[in-house]
Amino acid sequence: MKLIQNYVNGEYVSGTSAHRIDLFDPAIGRPYGQLIDSSIKDVNDAINSSKIAFPLWSSMKLNNRAKYLNAIADEIESRANEFSEIESMDTGKPISLANSLDIPRAISNFRFFAEYAKKFEYISNLNDEISKNEISRNPLGVVCCISPWNLPLYLFTWKIAPALITGNTVIAKPSEITPYTAYLLGEVCTKVGLPPGVLNIIQGRGSTTGDFIVKNEFIKAISFTGGSETGKTIYKNASNTFKKLSLEMGGKNPAIIFQDCDYNDTLDSITRSSFLNQGQICLCSSRLLIEESIYDRFKKDFCDRVSNLKIGDPMELDTQFGAISSEEHFTKINNYIKLAKDEGANILTGGIVERLNGRCADGWFIRPTVLEGLSNSSRLNQEEIFGPVVTLQSFNSESNAIKMANDTVYGLSATIWTKDNKKGKKISRKIDAGVIWVNCWLVRNLNTPFGGMKQSGLGREGGNDAIQFFTEQKNICLSTR
Numbered sequence: 001m002k003l004i005q006n007y008v009n010g011e012y013v014s015g016t017s018a019h020r021i022d023l024f025d026p027a028i029g030r031p032y033g034q035l036i037d038s039s040i041k042d043v044n045d046a047i048n049s050s051k052i053a054f055p056l057w058s059s060m061k062l063n064n065r066a067k068y069l070n071a072i073a074d075e076i077e078s079r080a081n082e083f084s085e086i087e088s089m090d091t092g093k094p095i096s097l098a099n100s101l102d103i104p105r106a107i108s109n110f111r112f113f114a115e116y117a118k119k120f121e122y123i124s125n126l127n128d129e130i131s132k133n134e135i136s137r138n139p140l141g142v143v144c145c146i147s148p149w150n151l152p153l154y155l156f157t158w159k160i161a162p163a164l165i166t167g168n169t170v171i172a173k174p175s176e177i178t179p180y181t182a183y184l185l186g187e188v189c190t191k192v193g194l195p196p197g198v199l200n201i202i203q204g205r206g207s208t209t210g211d212f213i214v215k216n217e218f219i220k221a222i223s224f225t226g227g228s229e230t231g232k233t234i235y236k237n238a239s240n241t242f243k244k245l246s247l248e249m250g251g252k253n254p255a256i257i258f259q260d261c262d263y264n265d266t267l268d269s270i271t272r273s274s275f276l277n278q279g280q281i282c283l284c285s286s287r288l289l290i291e292e293s294i295y296d297r298f299k300k301d302f303c304d305r306v307s308n309l310k311i312g313d314p315m316e317l318d319t320q321f322g323a324i325s326s327e328e329h330f331t332k333i334n335n336y337i338k339l340a341k342d343e344g345a346n347i348l349t350g351g352i353v354e355r356l357n358g359r360c361a362d363g364w365f366i367r368p369t370v371l372e373g374l375s376n377s378s379r380l381n382q383e384e385i386f387g388p389v390v391t392l393q394s395f396n397s398e399s400n401a402i403k404m405a406n407d408t409v410y411g412l413s414a415t416i417w418t419k420d421n422k423k424g425k426k427i428s429r430k431i432d433a434g435v436i437w438v439n440c441w442l443v444r445n446l447n448t449p450f451g452g453m454k455q456s457g458l459g460r461e462g463g464n465d466a467i468q469f470f471t472e473q474k475n476i477c478l479s480t481r
């Protein structure tokens with residue numbers, strides 16, 4: 001059984017806590033290892049190590065920090081197959097997805113920020129007849145990055161890369177459910193000679209280990225991705241020490257499908273946007289709003305496509321739809337399907353547990369599920385399920401579609417499907433979401449701001465926003481009188 005330890009001060013350590021958390025391979029429903037559940041002492045030791053590392057790292061030339069980030073990217077790339085296999089095993093996602101999305105994106109996160117940060121203007125001057133002002137952007141100190149289980153290394157590195165390149169030292173906590181690739185990142189850091197303490201990776205439960213980090217007075221900022229309820233808790237717990245916060249949280253993303261859409265392309269794209277990673281991407285479409293005139297036709301063709309998705313062993317290359325990442329989440333999704341039935345929903349396809357043969361016979365698989373017949377105010381249309389369950393509703397006017405799309409507490413993303421780009425833009429401007437895609441989904445230029453409105457987010461990630469988040473301004477004023 002694998003033991004996932006902390007990576008502190010450049011070494012793997014088991015910490016002081018005797019408590020261990022079982023780690024599962026969701027495709028087979030059995031444990032593959034254990035995680036150390038870090039104590040407050042383990043957290044404090046890691047923070048001390050990051051405090052000691054800060055002066056050296058923050059005063060290093062940016063180009064040299066960039067060399068470390070590029071070396072980390074190169075090292076992950078040289079082990080990409082191993083990282084993909086482990087990511088797939090830990091999460092239950094198809095290996096093809098880990099291969100094409102998770103690991104390449106983790107690599108490009110480091111490369112992107114290594115280059116982007118060189119172009120950023122850290123010092124500017126503002127002079128007038130009474131003063132000369134030098135305005136600089138400086139690293140914060142020791143910062144914390146907390147990530148969820150759905151895109152483990154992808155989201156972990158999306159936070160760590162900008163935090164490091166700007167000269168901060170980092171305490172990073174992955175999810176207790178999928179910690180393996182974050183653990184491997186420690187090996188990579190050692191291999192490239194990253195100075196000890198610059199990146200400390202702390203394992204454990206969010207409600208204990210995560211909480212110790214969030215409340216620690218030496219942590220200057222928290223970059224968090226996870227659920228909105230956890231975000232609220234972190235917001236409260238960080239307030240005593242006035243930390244900077246970036247909170248990327250949940251969504252209930254609408255897809256607005258007009259009768260003038262590119263029909264077949266939209267069907268393919270919506271199948272992907274609804275069920276990629278078993279629907280466990282914060283940006284997945286979960287409420288499909290379809291123009292009345294094409295509702296019946298779209299419903300039939302969409303359900304045909306969905307029921308043809310190949311569910312299977314995540315390690316097989318042709319698997320399109322894998323396992324749900326944890327037993328707890330599997331139970332939660334099944335409870336939502338039961339609730340949908342109790343609320344009178346019509347299950348069009350899926351709605352049941354999938355039993356595979358062989359190696360995956362005890363895995364946590366749920367068939368991709370499409371349902372209709374619920375109002376927008378129903379729990380299924382309001383609460384984030386974060387799994388392979390989408391609802392269909394029809395609309396009869398643009399204003400009706402916009403009203404339904406905006407009628408949730410979330411505002412992360414939305415998609416709009418019409419061949420009329422002018423209409424797509426006009427409607428986008430009226431949708432309360434931080435990221436809106438017209439005739440596409442998950443297309444990402446890493447320079448663009450990423451994040452949600454309402455209960456989906458506070459702050460933005462990506463190029464400029466990430467650099468600004470991980471630095472703070474100082475103005476030095478000389479009187480010229």
Ligand code: NAP
Binds near residue numbers: 176214231234
């Ligand atoms: P979660 O339960 O909120 O956990 C996220 C992270 O926070 C985990 O590392 C968790 O540790 C930690 N945590 C939990 N309680 C904490 C506390 N009190 N203090 C500090 N850290 C704490 O979310 P999840 O279930 O892992 O992920 C699913 C959610 O993430 C969904 O809502 C999804 O929409 C959202 N998400 C959002 C985005 C985005 O960019 N907006 C991207 C991906 C996912 P443990 O795992 O050990 O509990």
